[in-house]
Amino acid sequence: MIDPSDVDLAEGIGEAFDRVFDAHFAEIHRYVARRLDTDVADDLAADTFLIAFRDRHRFDAARGAVRPWLYGIATNLVARHRRQEVRRWRALSRTGAPWGRAHEGHEDAVTARVTAERVTGRLAGALAGLAKRDRDVVLLLALGGLAHAEVAEALGIPYGTVASRLNRARKQLRKALGGVNPLEEAHDG
Known part of the structure; x- marks a missing residue:
């Protein structure tokens, strides 16, 4: 095949x-x-x-x-659909409700890797606060399961730009979450 x-x-x-x-x-x-x-x-x-x-x-x-x-x-x-997406993250940040719970199977495994129950609302708010380009990199890695090279291809940006956007996003997310890092170390797989 x-x-x-x-x-x-x-x-x-x-x-x-x-x-x-x-x-x-x-x-x-x-x-x-x-x-x-x-x-x-x-x-x-x-x-x-x-x-x-x-x-x-x-x-x-x-x-x-x-x-x-x-x-x-x-x-x-x-x-x-960015405006609707940002509104959703902001709404989740206000409620503190876990996101992704409606999905079963693989999505639950991804949710477990990406979020920690105690920071879900703050994570959603922090994601809403990221620049679109940085949020796209984080979500392609975390939700799409893409490797760095695949994210670069998907967004039409250089490989190194993926790493710099991810680094910037991690710093902003950690700061917004009081030092907690909800992302596993992303690696190029």
Whole structure:
């Protein structure tokens, strides 16, 4: 079976694009759902693949794999919903309610890695306070499970920029959380 990342999307009408969709839709949906909410994720994940299909001629396998390209599209769609996202983080910071609890399975494992129950409200507020570019890096690493190189591809930025944005975000999050670091040490896997 061909790895969907090796598919030539410029010629990927039908079966080839179906493999890409089948291989990546669920994880793109989970990522968007964690960034926004499940209802929006249904639409944005579908939109991600519509855009990918429409722009398949722009995909260049020599520049990177399909997965980070899809995460880049999804992140851009999330950016269009930025105001709603920031409002959600701020609302969570006021309530102190744990985020991500509505999801079961893999999402629970990610939530356990990313949050600590005692800092959830403050973490949401701290995330809302991050610059969009820094928040995107943190959430692609933490919720998307991407490696640094994949985040760089997804956002179209140099590898070193990912590290500097992550470092800046960690400092701001630690400060906002009173020295608590809710993020496991991200590593390039």
